[in-house]
Amino acid sequence: MTQPLRFAVIGQPIAHSLSPTIHAAFARQRGIVLEYTAIEAGPEALAETLERFDGHGANITLPHKVAAFGLCASTTERARRARAVNTLTRTAEGWEGDNTDGSGLVRDLTERRRLDLRGRRVLLLGAGGAAQGVAPLLLDAGIDEMVVVNRSPERADALCSALGDPARAHSRYWDDLRGLGDFEMIVNATSAGRATGQFDIPFSLPSPRCLAVDLSYGEAAVPFLAWARAAGCVDVVDGLGMLVEQAADSFARWHGVRPDTEAVYAMLRAREDALVTAD
Template sequence: MTPIDSAPARFALFGHPVAQSLSPQIHAAFARQLSIPLQYTAIDATAEAFADLLARFAAQGGGGANVTLPLKQQATALCGSLGDGARRSGAVNTLVRNDGGWHGENTDGRGLVRDLTERHRLDLRQRRTLLIGAGGAARGVAPALLDAGIGDLFVVNRTPERTDALADALGEPGRVHPRYMDDLKAMGEFDLIVHATSATRSGSLPSLPMSLIGTRATAVDLNYGDSAIPFLAWARAAGAHDAIDGLGMLVEQAAESFRLWHGRRPATDEVYAELRQRHALLITAD
């Protein structure tokens, strides 16, 4: 898609809750780096209010937006067109104003893969992978993980219907396998485990057997800060080779969104390092 030629007046993050989001700080840092004028705000939007608030934002000159929990799947229905990642995942995290409507993209997966392969120098190829969760966050990263060359992908979720729906949407029945939480003890070891639920935001973590962790396993939580602590503590106790939170993914997906809006991709390492130092224990993630 052709990027917007000039910076629109307004950008925003929609989600619920969003008060603790780092996205405004990240985009402000990108804008300073590239000398691009930017107004970026966080708008708290429940599922019931989202469509109306987005329409109001567009009427007031909004040119682009990020979408976080719990609105990523709902956002797809508000788009006139979808990019490949959004279409395959059924979830949108980036909106671009285009010919009076919204074009939906999903940059989460590209952000995750870039963080894992370039920042953490991991080889994802042929890794037997477990994805815990089947909501908007899980949907956003699954296609990119498959494209990055992982081996078989097993998806588990508390709600079997959502697990099956995600597996169907990914469309690779020989490679993508829906399973249920009760199956975990018999599933063997994994090389990559991605935690993509919001359960730890309320202080709970699904019961996970330590037998899931293989000898070279990487455990990734798409949350960061306090919300990532329970899963990463479990992974370290189980002997994971790498335990990685979602802060790097957050910065990288934001850079992809910024590129879609402004036609230029900012450098991310300095922004990531500053956030890591200043916000190590922030509670929420996008």
């Protein structure tokens, strides 16, 4: 009997993760036998958890994407640009780190939703692991300018410095939001508003054709998406499509074949919509 290939998603909290469901669906499509589990690990336990895990690969989610980068024996170019990883592949030398967050976001926006990102002025809220993963790929997608705002301004400065594109990527203070002008795209990579249910930033930020994107999905995305609709954003998108697309890129890296994402996305979207209706 064929032994299943072993994979996992590691983070904290992790019980809500859809990654096991997504990868199981991908595996059924491609006739691949695998075992994919969710592993809860706090920041102090990440290194030990990875050392104990004997699987073929792992996805890394919050809050570990930056820390996991430092535990890799080797990294891909896009992981080095992000200085964060969300995909680990076991090699003879140790873990190889990759980052599929940015490619997943851009694919969801440009291919699934047919949105043109070129020439947009972008406001990126947050400078942690999630923001680090998507920022380089947004620049590659042809945006005109990116303004990074973070409550800890040093992290925003560090992210912009790492991007190496001072003509297009700039950092600003959170208190400066009201004076930054308007944007054709606003990306929320923070947890702001989750505790209170209210996302409090100026309504003057969106331009008339603004695209608003939250990198989270489900209840975590509700405060920002509600703000975006109230502010008049034309397109309002959560992170579910990005989640599916980045998972497909991870799956392709591990198995050498990219799965069909549309059926899986449709299944998860129907499930999420049903939960909202039930509430």
